[in-house]
Amino acid sequence: MIPGSFAYHRPKSLNEAVALLAELGEEARPIAGGHSLIPMMKLRLAQPEHLVDLAGIGGLKGMRAEGSEIVIGAMTTQAELIASELLAAKVPIMRETSLVIADPQVRYVGTLGGNVANGDPGNDMPAVMMCLGATYHAVGKGGERRIAAREFYQGAYFTALEPGEILTAVRIPLPPPGHGHAYEKLKRKIGDYATAAAAVVLTLAKGKVASCSIGLTNVAETPLWAEDAAKALVGSALDEESVRKAVAAAEAIVSPASDNRGPARYRTKMAGVMLARALARAKARAA
Numbered sequence: 001m002i003p004g005s006f007a008y009h010r011p012k013s014l015n016e017a018v019a020l021l022a023e024l025g026e027e028a029r030p031i032a033g034g035h036s037l038i039p040m041m042k043l044r045l046a047q048p049e050h051l052v053d054l055a056g057i058g059g060l061k062g063m064r065a066e067g068s069e070i071v072i073g074a075m076t077t078q079a080e081l082i083a084s085e086l087l088a089a090k091v092p093i094m095r096e097t098s099l100v101i102a103d104p105q106v107r108y109v110g111t112l113g114g115n116v117a118n119g120d121p122g123n124d125m126p127a128v129m130m131c132l133g134a135t136y137h138a139v140g141k142g143g144e145r146r147i148a149a150r151e152f153y154q155g156a157y158f159t160a161l162e163p164g165e166i167l168t169a170v171r172i173p174l175p176p177p178g179h180g181h182a183y184e185k186l187k188r189k190i191g192d193y194a195t196a197a198a199a200v201v202l203t204l205a206k207g208k209v210a211s212c213s214i215g216l217t218n219v220a221e222t223p224l225w226a227e228d229a230a231k232a233l234v235g236s237a238l239d240e241e242s243v244r245k246a247v248a249a250a251e252a253i254v255s256p257a258s259d260n261r262g263p264a265r266y267r268t269k270m271a272g273v274m275l276a277r278a279l280a281r282a283k284a285r286a287a
């Protein structure tokens, strides 16, 4: 339970951090809240020789509305997301999701950037980011680029980030006013990762679904954007038959491992149950 030895670096600017990561190469890792990386180091699943702490860099925290989007700094903690009136008013699914991540102690330190950059399919925010159509800002020695959350996750712990790139911010298009939302997570106890979870954002027009987006957590090697399941609902009144079709479409794309959260078949069914619950709650909330 003791990590291997490493050198600790605390750059004061983004440029300095990018230069350090480029110079130190693949043996260096950025560290944000450390609440995924340090446990992995203790288990020797990660053994970086250098840790580049992002905590001393100004400008990576906080959130602001920018036209029809909200931009959130990567070092914003999950507790800060919960406390944000801006998010509660404009993107309430962010607050709802943050509240079911781990426990308050973890949320005071764990960051949004760390949660989405980690690449662990058990992290809750990535599926929500896919559901919302978010974009990530990444800065590396080649400059800045933007990567769609829906294209970011390539395998367990494999993402589109290049070695040495730092995720600096998350950009979320504002869901329309009056949208319905829900994040439903099945977990064995407080502080646990999801057995299965589903994120839903939808709009209704005259009682029928006008738009819908669905993300799924911890039921495959990556978070999933359930495009076909959402399409099956557009134009429907979210009646039993259309929800059944959407659930079947979602279950068709999941491939959870059998583990201490249950056998694969159970977790597949739970993904469907979480989706049906999230749809019902999102419908009830939609104007």
Ligand SMILES: Cc1cc2nc3c(=O)[nH]c(=O)nc-3n(C[C@H](O)[C@H](O)[C@H](O)COP(=O)(O)OP(=O)(O)OC[C@H]3O[C@@H](n4cnc5c(N)ncnc54)[C@H](O)[C@@H]3O)c2cc1C
Residues within 6 Å of the ligand: 029, 030, 031, 032, 033, 034, 035, 036, 037, 038, 039, 054, 074, 075, 100, 101, 102, 103, 106, 109, 110, 111, 112, 113, 114, 115, 117, 118, 122, 123, 124, 125, 161, 165, 166, 167, 168, 191, 192, 193, 194
């Ligand atoms: C007991 C416990 C329970 C937990 N339960 C949950 C849960 O239910 N749901 C959930 O989602 N999470 C859970 N977590 C994880 C927690 O939310 C982490 O804080 C989060 O996954 C990672 O954020 P961090 O800021 O701690 O990142 P770190 O641990 O510092 O970093 C994680 C990874 O991301 C990389 N990284 C971090 N920031 C950046 C960046 N800005 N740019 C590029 N790379 C970066 C690091 O190099 C590392 O590889 C739990 C953690 C603990 C300890």
